[in-house]
Amino acid sequence: MNGVHDMGGMHGMGPIQAEKNEPVFHERWEGRVLALRRAMAAWHKWNIDVTRHEVERVPPAEYLRLSYYERQFVAFLEMLAKSGLVTRAELESGKPAEGAAQAVPALTPQKAAVLITKGVPASRDVPVTPRFRAGDRVRARNMHPVGHTRLPRYVRTKLGMIDRDHGVFVFPDTNAHFLGEKPQHVYSVRFAARELWGQQAAPGDSVYLDMWDDYLEPA
Amino acid sequence: MTPDVPPGHEHQHEHEHQAIPSDVALRVKALESLLVEKGLVERPALDALIDSYEHKIGPRNGARVVARAWADPAYKQRLLTNANAAIAELGYGGQQGEHMVVVENTRQVHNLIVCTLCSCYPWPVLGLPPVWYKSAPYRSRSVIDPRGVLREFGLDLPQETEVRVWDSTAELRYLVLPERPEGAERLNEEQLAALVTRDAMIGVAKVSPTLKDASA
Numbered sequence: 001m002n003g004v005h006d007m008g009g010m011h012g013m014g015p016i017q018a019e020k021n022e023p024v025f026h027e028r029w030e031g032r033v034l035a036l037r038r039a040m041a042a043w044h045k046w047n048i049d050v051t052r053h054e055v056e057r058v059p060p061a062e063y064l065r066l067s068y069y070e071r072q073f074v075a076f077l078e079m080l081a082k083s084g085l086v087t088r089a090e091l092e093s094g095k096p097a098e099g100a101a102q103a104v105p106a107l108t109p110q111k112a113a114v115l116i117t118k119g120v121p122a123s124r125d126v127p128v129t130p131r132f133r134a135g136d137r138v139r140a141r142n143m144h145p146v147g148h149t150r151l152p153r154y155v156r157t158k159l160g161m162i163d164r165d166h167g168v169f170v171f172p173d174t175n176a177h178f179l180g181e182k183p184q185h186v187y188s189v190r191f192a193a194r195e196l197w198g199q200q201a202a203p204g205d206s207v208y209l210d211m212w213d214d215y216l217e218p219a
Numbered sequence: 220m221t222p223d224v225p226p227g228h229e230h231q232h233e234h235e236h237q238a239i240p241s242d243v244a245l246r247v248k249a250l251e252s253l254l255v256e257k258g259l260v261e262r263p264a265l266d267a268l269i270d271s272y273e274h275k276i277g278p279r280n281g282a283r284v285v286a287r288a289w290a291d292p293a294y295k296q297r298l299l300t301n302a303n304a305a306i307a308e309l310g311y312g313g314q315q316g317e318h319m320v321v322v323e324n325t326r327q328v329h330n331l332i333v334c335t336l337c338s339c340y341p342w343p344v345l346g347l348p349p350v351w352y353k354s355a356p357y358r359s360r361s362v363i364d365p366r367g368v369l370r371e372f373g374l375d376l377p378q379e380t381e382v383r384v385w386d387s388t389a390e391l392r393y394l395v396l397p398e399r400p401e402g403a404e405r406l407n408e409e410q411l412a413a414l415v416t417r418d419a420m421i422g423v424a425k426v427s428p429t430l431k432d433a434s435a
Contacts, residue, residue: 008335008386010359016371018351024273026350029247031273034347035265036251043259052337068338068353070243077250085259094249096257103258109267116271119317119343122390150388152335154362166318166391186389188320193382197363205382207362210389 001053001146002153004060009154009197030069037076038115042106045083048122049176053148054078124183128168131213132187136162139219140189140211148176151215155207159219160191163208171212184213277346278417280311281394284321284344285420286412289399298396299323306344316343316392322385323396324422329376331369331384331422332393333361339387341394345417352421362386372423395422402428 007013025031037051054075056063063071080086090097107115132138142157143149150172164187171182189211193201254260284306288295298305302319306312312319319341322330334340335358340348351357361368365382369375376382385393397419403411418424 006336007355007359008333009363010355013355013359016351016356016360016368017354018372019349022349024277024347025269027244029244031269032247032251032265034272035268036247036254036260038268039260039264040254055337064355068350073243073247086253086257090253090257091250094253096253100257105258105261105264107260107264109261109263112264112267113271115314116268116276117313119312119314121317123318150336152386152388154335166320166389169390186391188391193384201363202366202378202382204379205365205384207384207386209386210391212389 001056001148002144003056004063005056006153008152033069033073033076037072038112039105039107040076040080040085042111042115043083043085044106045085046079047170047175048120049148049170049172050178051075051079052172053176056148122170124168124170124181126168126183128184130165130185130187132162132165132185132216132218134162134164137219138162138189138216141215141217143215145173147173149173149215151211152209154196155191155209158191158195160189160195160209163188163190166210169212171214173212173214182214186210186212187216189216272342272347276343278344278415278420279412280309280346281341281344281417281420282412282415283309284311284394285396285415286408288321288396289411290408295396302394311343313343315339316341318391319344319394320385320391321394321396322383324398324425326398327379328381328383329369329422330393330395331361331365331382332387332395333358333384334387335359335362336386336388339392341392344394345420349417369423372418374424395420397422397426400426400428 055071058071058074077091081088081091087097138160140151140155140158140160166186166188168183169186171184174180174182188208191207193205193207194203196207255262287309288298294305298321302321303312306319324330338348338353340352362384365384366376387393400414403414413430414426416424416426419426
């Protein structure tokens with residue numbers, strides 16, 4: 001979706017506000033939001049692409065106003081309700097519905113430790129023929145899906161060159177909508193800064209993006 | 220953070236958080252109670268997750284990787300060709316670092332990491348990202364004006380240096396291998412690691428040969 005989250009190249013966002021000796025969490029609730037999201041993901045009612053898209057769907061003015069963890073929290077409430085793990089009435093009242101079944105937590109402390117150290121790979125060990133190889137000239141597709149995509153606006157229609165093939169990965173554009181993983185190759189694609197931004201960019205500079213096969217066409 | 224914070228940048232954290240609804244902490248607490256009561260989560264698992272990110276995982280991990288690469292050319296080669304395996308040699312890896320790529324800064328090339336679409340960041344080696352990395356100013360400007368962003372961090376690169384910006388649009392996670400500072404030849408690996416800052420591994424700073432600058 002052409003949302004405000006897709007902010008590469010935008011102007012007017014102000015100076016970068018770096019904080020010295022920044023704590024990992026500024027407030028306790030921020031850590032709880034992160035942990036609750038991780039723990040509830042263990043129910044496998046959604047995936048990482050669903051979670052990213054839910055954050056993108058926060059209305060633009062809100063998206064810019066809210067802090068990172070506030071956005072995560074708002075999106076989390078939506079995912080809980082949509083997944084059916086919690087009803088909207090329960091979210092409103094803060095109490096389990098009368099007669100609601102008692103679950104057994106999906107994420108134990110032991111599983112949490114494994115989750116942190118092993119992760120959840122997005123690569124897939126399936127044979128998929130790559131459409132491109134290193135050195136190929138490519139053009140980023142001119143596409144504007146209303147759903148989730150990881151193809152930023154600033155690179156669409158631009159010419160680049162395949163730098164390397166990272167292998168086969170889950171495709172977010174379908175996975176974010178529960179339409180399947182559609183595994184395909186992801187490439188690192190080099191775009192000259194001047195191709196993206198014109199003469200204001202330094203001549204030798206470049207931007208590399210990781211791009212799925214479906215985002216690219218031969219050039 | 221670099222020691223040279225531009226004027227006016229010291230107290231802007233308060234500004235960042237002014238917009239927080241006063242009840243967000245209460246709302247999160249209420250949600251946690253509901254999820255616990257329904258048996259969907261258990262608090263020891265939440266505590267374990269938070270403890271890991273607060274105390275076990277952070278930029279010191281990445282600094283050890285960098286120092287090893289500086290001290291051991293064979294390791295550096297492995298790190299640049301198969302980052303996952305090389306990082307795992309030091310015992311690091313996992314969530315949001317499942318697919319690592321390490322890019323090397325040299326006299327000719329300077330690399331900078333960003334995620335314009337959200338806030339992707341290599342957690343196992345750098346920990347959770349700082350607020351500025353997740354902020355609209357950094358995400359919007361680092362691809363269109365990387366040199367301006369770097370100047371804001373106190374790093375003025377010569378025109379002849381090639382700047383490469385890595386926008387983390389997929390599940391690959393990037394770590395910058397900074398240049399080994401001149402004047403640090405006599406230091407051992409542990410001493411070298413102490414010099415390596417988080418900012419240098421994102422690419423918004425260089426590594427100084429003395430400890431005084433290694434605050435972030």
